[in-house]
Amino acid sequence: MPGPDRSHRPLDFGLGRLFRSGPxxxxxxxxxxxxxxxxxxxxxxxxxxxxxxxxCLIMAFINTGYQVNVDIAKAGLKQAPGWQxxxxxxxxxxxxxxxxxxxxxxxxxxxxxxxxxxxxxxxxWEWIFAIFRKRPLAEGFPTVxxxxxxxxPPSIPLWLAALGITFGxxxxxxxxxxxxKNFLNPVLVGLAFLYITYPKEMIIETSWTVVDAxxxxxxxxxxxxxxxxxxxxxxxxxxxxxxxGFNPEPFSTTSTMACLFGVGFLLYRRLxxxxxxxxxLFGMVAMVLAVNQFxxxxxxxxxVTWYWHFVLGNFAFGALFLATDPVTSAMTDKGxxxxxxxxxxxxxxxxxxxxxxxxxxxFAILFGNxxxxxxxxxxxxxxxxxxxxxxx
Numbered sequence: 001m002p003g004p005d006r007s008h009r010p011l012d013f014g015l016g017r018l019f020r021s022g023p024x025x026x027x028x029x030x031x032x033x034x035x036x037x038x039x040x041x042x043x044x045x046x047x048x049x050x051x052x053x054x055x056c057l058i059m060a061f062i063n064t065g066y067q068v069n070v071d072i073a074k075a076g077l078k079q080a081p082g083w084q085x086x087x088x089x090x091x092x093x094x095x096x097x098x099x100x101x102x103x104x105x106x107x108x109x110x111x112x113x114x115x116x117x118x119x120x121x122x123x124x125w126e127w128i129f130a131i132f133r134k135r136p137l138a139e140g141f142p143t144v145x146x147x148x149x150x151x152x153p154p155s156i157p158l159w160l161a162a163l164g165i166t167f168g169x170x171x172x173x174x175x176x177x178x179x180x181k182n183f184l185n186p187v188l189v190g191l192a193f194l195y196i197t198y199p200k201e202m203i204i205e206t207s208w209t210v211v212d213a214x215x216x217x218x219x220x221x222x223x224x225x226x227x228x229x230x231x232x233x234x235x236x237x238x239x240x241x242x243x244x245g246f247n248p249e250p251f252s253t254t255s256t257m258a259c260l261f262g263v264g265f266l267l268y269r270r271l272x273x274x275x276x277x278x279x280x281l282f283g284m285v286a287m288v289l290a291v292n293q294f295x296x297x298x299x300x301x302x303x304v305t306w307y308w309h310f311v312l313g314n315f316a317f318g319a320l321f322l323a324t325d326p327v328t329s330a331m332t333d334k335g336x337x338x339x340x341x342x343x344x345x346x347x348x349x350x351x352x353x354x355x356x357x358x359x360x361x362x363f364a365i366l367f368g369n370x371x372x373x374x375x376x377x378x379x380x381x382x383x384x385x386x387x388x389x390x391x392x
Contacts, residue, residue: 048269049143052262056150056317059245060252062100064154065107067248069097084109107154111251114161115149121162122148125169129178138179144169147187147321150252151314151362153202160201164190184369185328188362195362242311253317256310263320272324275333279340280319280347284309287348301352315347318361328369335375342375343368 072080072095080088080095084106088095093102122145130137148165168190173182195202241247245255252258266272288306309315323329323343330339343364350360 043139045271046140046143048266048271050146052265053143053146053150053321055258055261056252056255057146059255059258060111060150061104061107063103063107063245063247063255064110064251065103065105066097066246068106068110068154069095069099069103073097080106110154111149113158114152114154114156114251115145117158117162118145118149118165122165122169125166125174129174133178135178140179141169144173144186148190151187151191151250151317153250156201160194160198164194166190167193180327183328183373184366185322185325188322188366188369191362192366239308239311242308250314253314254312256316259316259320263324266324272320272326273329273336275336276324276329276340277319279337279342280323280344281310281340283341283344284315284319284347285344286341287345291348291352299352309348309351313351313359314361315359318347318365319343322361323365323368328372330372330375330379332376332379335372335379338375338379339368339372342371 068080068084079085085095087109088102088106091105093099093105095102095106097103119142123141126138126141145165148168149161152161152164168186168188171193172184172186172189173179176182191202242254243256245252245258247254263272263277267274285306288304288309291302292305294302304312323340330336346364346367347360350364354360
């Protein structure tokens with residue numbers, strides 16, 4: 001008796017078993033469609049970003065401690081005030097401005113409590129939402145906490161740091177569904193909340209333990225707004241000093257040098273888009289060159305050159321680490337150019353038009369986040385129209 005006719009069955013060389021479902025399958029059914037064969041996971045991307053922020057973290061220690069030690073010397077104090085000073089004196093390392101280890105330890109005593117509160121409070125909210133949604137804890141939170149802490153002034157009360165990260169995590173991310181579903185950067189949402197609700201602690205000249213009027217988040221930009229670059233020269237600030245980051249401002253966002261070291265690593269690992277960075281730089285330079293054509297004695301910031309804008313305030317940190325956030329930035333290649341240019345232009349407009357808060361980087365990036373989906377939609381729509389015309 002002849003066997004069953006198998007001529008109608010295709011030759012699959014046994015591969016059909018890979019896609020066959022049912023209890024008799026030799027290989028379990030693949031249920032979620034194609035999988036990425038290779039590429040950085042969220043855990044690996046988080047680890048790389050933390051590594052990239054190490055130069056900024058080092059500058060946070062050194063510059064904060066250096067600025068405090070300088071003002072201790074100016075005040076003629078023999079003992080550093082506060083619990084940080086008590087611990088410094090107990091360790092016996094001194095507080096001289098030229099003492100590298102004293103500056104690093106003193107700065108760490110200011111930064112680490114802020115970072116610890118940020119991680120604990122933000123991590124608690126992440127854990128609560130993870131339990132509520134019955135999902136694993138988000139792996140990208142450490143970078144959010146570190147970015148947020150680096151943008152805070154050293155004098156910030158710990159309860160205020162906790163309030164800001166709470167608002168950023170809950171309102172900026174979790175209510176939209178969590179990691180990867182937010183359209184605004186949670187770091188900037190938390191900071192914007194603090195800038196709007198507590199402007200005295202975040203914008204106007206606040207004080208460190210011993211420093212009076214030297215810890216504003218935009219200290220040098222505020223002085224430039226009042227008196228132009230002549231004021232910066234009077235303060236003894238050179239372009240190189242601003243590039244390195246030895247300014248009494250937030251923990252480490254003003255060190256352009258440290259930011260460039262970190263972003264070079266991220267570009268090497270292909271975790272961020274160079275189009276966004278180039279777009280921000282192009283938009284800033286083009287807008288500055290246009291603004292420089294109009295002299296205005298009442299507003300000295302009109303005459304500030306593009307290379308000074310590059311090193312002042314939070315521009316480098318924002319353009320390199322925050323504007324390039326792959327979740328909240330544009331997704332298309334052309335859209336990333338437009339998105340970056342929009343941010344660069346808005347930074348200059350806010351700095352020149354609003355002398356009461358002349359940094360503008362944070363609000364410019366949030367403005368770009370809002371328009372990123374629309375930019376991608378218009379780019380895709382234009383591509384569809386162009387292909388339709390090409391096909392007749």
